[in-house]
Amino acid sequence: MKKVILSVLAVAALSLQSRAQETYPRNGVYDERSGLRAFTNATIFVDYQTKLENATLVIKDGKVVAVGTKVSVPKGAMVTDLKGKTVYPGFVDPFTSYGVPAPPARAFSFSSVPQPDTKKEGAFNWNQAIRPETHAVELFKVDAKAAEELRKLGYGAVLSVHQDGIARGTASLVTLASKRENQVILMDRAAAGLSLDKGSSTQEYPNSLMGSIALLRQTYLDAKWNTQNPDKEQNISLKAFTEANRLPQIFEVSNKLNAVRADKVGDEFGHQYIFKGQGDEYQMLPQIKETKAAYILNVNFPDPYSVEDPYEARRIGIEDMKHWEMAPANPAMLAKEGVTIAFTTADLKDKSKFLPNLRKATLYGLPEQEALKALTYTPAKLLKAEKYVGSLREGMQANFLVASGNLFDPTTILLENWVQGQGFKTSETPADFRGVYSLKVGSQPERRMLISGTPEKPELKVVTTDTIKGTLSFTGEMLTMMFAPTKSGKESIRLSGWYTGKGFQGEAQLPDAQSVKWTAVLSQAATQQARRDSARSRSNEALNLGKVSYPFAAFGRTELPKGETVLIKNATVWTNEKEGKLENADVLLKNGKIAQVGKNLSADGARVIDGTGKHVTPGIIDEHSHIALDGVNEGSQAVTAEVRMSDVVNHEQVNIYRQLAGGVTTSQLLHGSANPIGGQSAIIKLRWGQAPEKLMLEGADQYIKFALGENVKQSNRSPQYNVRFPQTRMGVEQVMVDAFQRAKEYEKSWTSYNKLSKSAQKKTAAPRRDLELDALVEILNDKRFITCHSYVQSEINMLMKVADQMGFRVNTFTHILEGYKVADKMKERKIGASTFSDWWAYKVEVKDAIPYNAAIMHNVGVTTAINSDDAEMARRLNQEAAKTIKYGGVSEEDALKMVTLNPAKLLHLDNRIGSLKAGKDADVVIWNEHPLSIYARPEKTFVDGIPYFDLEQDKQLQLEQEKERLRLINKMMAAKARGEKTQAAPVSRRGAQVLHCEDVENGAQEQLQESEYHHQK
Structure with a gap:
């Protein structure tokens, strides 16, 4: 029977391959066959919600009749x-690199000579990362x-996408039929591709995430x-970009934060983007839902970590552990919130994991429909391709699957895949002998024999007094x-035989x-239970999931703290107002x-x-900080306003949390x-715990560095x-003058x-x-204000x-x-100072630094602040x-x-923060003692x-976090015991980076990591 099926498929494939290609001449006879076929007595899903029993499907010329x-x-x-089989519409993957060449790896080194200009010749965009003139149809080859x-x-x-650059062109x-390219292409330009990764571009700009967004x-x-x-400039890239904007926009992002950023x-x-995500969307579900975007999800669920070594286990972030547990629930959580989702095989190095992981997603709550x-x-x-694929209706492509049963049952096998009426055998149906048997070996007492597991990997247990x-x-x-006759037996009984029906x-x-002779008779009553053993055991994996924390990081909370009316009594209150x-x-x-603020309130x-014995102050404000940023420098050009x-x-x-623990409540990044x-x-x-847009201080003036x-x-x-340019201090002056002269001319033209x-x-x-000049014009009009890094008089x-x-x-x-050398000039121009208390000797241009600098500027009348420029220093400002x-001798x-x-x-926020005065924002710190003491620490911020931040709650939070770590460690060890493959603890975690003002490499490094991620796929 199997040979007959194979021969039928072979004939069907031959008949379709031999059909004439309209514009191609043929060296030989023209064998025209329609491929007329009827599939009867099947359970057919016409679409995801229409199921027909004992139905018939007729196809001809590669289409549904x-x-x-x-x-x-x-x-x-x-x-x-x-009969007994189920037919489904063929799957559609909206994000692959099928048939298109992989982009070249971008050679990157911090010793490389910078490339400021594009190397692409012709009337194309000035930046190599903008390549919308690329069309996958022109690169496509059947693979x-x-x-x-x-x-x-x-x-x-x-969907074949050339995954290179920020504007990637059309897909x-x-x-997946075995035909010529001109026969398998359904839509030559079905979508446009976008990302925040510059890809193979060797051009210096952008070398940061913020630079990619600006570009x-x-x-x-x-x-x-x-x-x-159109008469001003002929630009092939920009014309292609405009044309591509009419298509569905598929935007690949490397994490949930970048999806929210790109959506803005x-x-x-x-433009309403379709996001190809990375499986962490559940961690920012409210914000993801607010994008109103559809999400193309991978099922690249992480393996459990190897946690037997307690020292190695400490290297694994709690967020990584939680993601391992919760990632399979991502599709279900998005679908429950009404987010439109689609699946892709992208990011799976081992494609054979796709169906098992897809089924795992249903065990974690995603409805099968x-x-x-x-x-x-x-x-x-x-992709606006409903008339071609996705369902089985008259006139659509004859793309369908033949399965042995319910697609989402782990025991179901995909038997055949028909593409454009062309049949492909995908696997054989394994014989399923699972069940409970009465085993009789010679004259020995009868035993109970259980065959469980899966048809592909059956498992044997024999029961007498022991199992x-x-x-x-x-x-x-x-x-x-x-098997051994007894549990402690060292010798075994060996059997061979055949199935009797x-x-x-x-x-x-x-x-x-x-x-001796032996027999095993099937107990029909137990067969169905045995058949479901493995599926039931797997379903337990989805139980007892932890909760999403906000943020999804160490010291995150499952519920955010709420405001209430608070009365702090009998404290020493530092008002910073005339009351002192x-x-x-x-x-x-x-x-x-x-x-x-007063007494006896x-x-x-x-x-x-x-507050007895305690001190209350306004929250600390850090005028110069680089925390909470994914990259700090776009250092590729002299002007990146x-x-x-x-x-x-x-x-x-x-x-953010650590600095709250140091009394900081506001930071300029x-x-x-x-x-x-x-x-x-x-x-x-x-x-802490709010999304990025909720961190922004509403109504604040705008600044620039x-x-x-x-x-x-x-x-x-x-x-x-x-x-x-510039390479000298004189050149720096000319850059400034030139930039503002261009801004003046730009403003005049508008x-x-x-x-x-x-x-x-x-x-x-x-x-x-021009976005760059827009910012400079804002400076000229006192709508944006300058904070300038400076050292030398x-x-x-x-x-x-x-x-x-x-x-x-x-x-x-x-x-x-x-500053102590020019304080009088600063005062005259009403320029403020934000300085270090006692940093010096870390490079040549700070050789004249003195620890009296802040006091001198203050005494001259300059508004003087002490800043951190350092994540650690900010905790002790x-x-x-x-x-x-x-x-x-400052008071x-x-x-x-x-x-x-x-x-x-x-x-320009002293009307809202910085002092304790009725009507101002309640940014308040309670210290255990004098706030300027080295022993002082905030008890509440x-x-x-x-x-x-609350010191007592922090202790509880750390305890709960350790309990959560232990729970997840035990769960991972159990997964390993079940035979799941494990992964080693990560070498480093990008989220732990501490950025500084002079870290000129971080932005470029981020781009490198993004690029490596894409090329490693």
């Missing part, structure tokens, strides 16, 4: 009886080996300008088996070498604000905290110092980096255009919108003169270790402020203001009246 329960078999059709691998998984059609929908935003603007001004770009320019929808209908709909494990194997319907019989050899320091005073926090329903730190805020970085004009700042409140000195002229880089009437504007070309003087010359002002000089008392209250009220003034 009819399907239904009352379909007549056409005359002359080849009939296949599929027989890859097609066979995908067909075995149930796929009949896939093609193709089938994509600018490309949208340039494409629109190019369309409106899509919203800005009116939703899973089938995600494999068929949804990807077809997302004894044995071994067995099948060759067709022939069986060999071995009701059990087995054959000959056995006893331990004493005697040969109050003894035995009270502070009332209500509705996120400071309601009252009361409030109905308030939680009262006894277009990049925004707000685009790369990472709310899961543990330094600055770009680094790799270029004279860097990126736009982000001001955040440390609302400038820099002077050694870093910007790349003195700290190797000699091959001497190609980027002013002139905006003065025109609407009718005149229609006849006049609008200026090209001569350069500080230079920038002040350039500001006077070009008509802008510097808000703050940060670091400014020679109170101590850094205290040093100004020793070095310079205690003025010293505290240097990390509270003064940075608030520098950020409130942000907007919410206790985001």
Whole structure:
């Protein structure tokens, strides 16, 4: 019978392959056959929600002719009886590299000579990462080996995407049939590809995630300008980009945060992306749902970690452990929230894991109907290919599967995969002999024999007084088996035999070498139970899952703290207002604000905290920080005012929590110092557990980072980096002057255009919108403010003169270790200072630093703050402020203001934070003793009246985290005991990076890691 089936498939394949290709001449006779076939008596899923019993499917010329329960078999059709079998629509993978060449690996080294310009010749985009003129259809070649691998998984059609660059061009929908390229291509341009990875581009820009986002935003603007001004510039790439924008937009991201980031770009320019994710979407489910995007999910669930060694186990982050446990539930959690999902085989190195992992997703809560929808209908709909694939309706491609039963039953086998009417055998149906048998060996007492496991890997147990494990194997319907007579027996009974239809019989050899007959009769009542043994045991894996924590990191909580009315009584209160320091005073926090400060306060329903012996201060404000960022420098160009730190805020970085434990409540996240004009700042409140957009301080003024000195002229880089202008301090000045001159001319062009009437504007070309110059114009108009990295007196003087010359002002000089030399000039221009307390001798340009710097500037009348520029230092800014008392004799209250009220003034936020005054934000710290003491530590840190850090709760949180680690370790050890493959503890974790102002390599390293990730796929 098996030979007959194979020959039928072979004839069907031959008949379809021999059909004429309309435009191709043939060397030989024209053998025209229609491939008319009828598949009868099957359970047929016409689509994910329409199931027909005892139905017939008729195909002809590679397409569906009819399907239904009352379909007549056409005359002359080849009939296949599929009684007991189930037919499904062929799967559709909306994200593969099938048939297109892999992008070349990007050679990257920090010793490489920078490449500022594109190497691509012709009228193409200025940046090699923007390559929308690439069309997969022009690169596509049928790959027989890859097609066979995908067909075995149930796929009949896939989207071929050339996965290279930020704008990747168009992708093609193709089938996996064994035909010529022109016959398998269903849609030559089915979708457009996007990412935040520059891919194989060897160009220096962008070398950071924020640079990639800025480049994509600018490309949208340039494409629109190019369309409106076709006579200005002929740009093949921008024209192709505009055309591709009409297609479904598939945006590949490396994590859930990048999906949320990319969605903001899509919203800005009116595009709803389809995200190809990485399986961590459940960790930010509310934000993922808010994107309103469909998600293409992989099923690349991580293996358990090897945790037997307790020292090795400590290297594994709690978030990595939790992800191992929860990743299989990702599809179910998204589907439950109404997020549209589709599945892909992408990221699976071992494609054979696809179906087992897909079935695992159903065990973790994904309804089977939703899973089938995600494999068929949804990807077809997302690609606007519903008329071709995804269902089995008249006129559609004859792409379907023949399965031995329910697709999501682990015992079900995919038998055949038909693609465009071409049949491919994917596997044989293994004989299923699982059940409970009565075993009789010679004259020995009757035993109970259980065959369980799966048809492919059956397991044997023999029961007398003990349960004894044995071994067995099948060759067709022939069986060999071995087990010990008793649990402690060292010799075994060996049996061989054959299937009789009701059990087995054959000959056995006893331990004493005697040969006897044996029989095993099937107990019908137990067969169904045995058949489901493995499926039931696997279903237990989905039970007892942990909870998602916010953030999904160490010290995350399953429930975020909430605000309440709090009355702090009888404390020493440092108001930073005219009242000064109050003894035995009270502070009332209500509705996120400071309601009252005074003595003998009361409030109905308030939680009262006894502040006796404790000190209460405003929250510490760090004017210069680099925490909570995925990259700190876009150091590729001299001017990168277009990049925004707000685009790369990472709310899961543990330094947020650690700094709350040091009393910090607000931080300005600055770009680094790799270029004279860097990126736009982000001001955040440390609302631990909230998503990035909820960290942003609402209504704050906008800032930007400038820099002077050694870093910007790349003195700290190797000699091959001497190609980027500027290379001298004189050049830095010229960069500043040139940038603002261009900004003035840019603003003038827009002013002139905006003065025109609407009718005149229609006849006049609008200026090209430039994100870099937009930011500089904001500076000229006092809508964005400068914080400038600085050290040396001569350069500080230079920038002040350039500001006077070009008509802008510097808000703050940060670091400014020679500020004591120019304090009078700063005061005259109302420029503030944010400095270190006692850093010096770490490079040549700080040789004149003195620890009296802050005190001198303060005494001259300059608003002076102490900043961190370091994640560790930020945890003890109170101590850094205290040093100004020793070095310079600053009063205690003025010293505290240097990390509270003064940075608030520098950020133009002193009307909201920095002091304890009724109406201000309830950013408050309760210290165990004098806040400027080296022994002081915060007991509670409130942000907007919410206790985001509580010392007692922290102890409980650490205890709960250790319990959770132990639970997960035990679960992983149990998984290993079941035979699951394990992985080693990670060598390093990117989330643990600590970034500094001068870390010019972090952004590039991030791009390298992204690129390596894609090329390793």
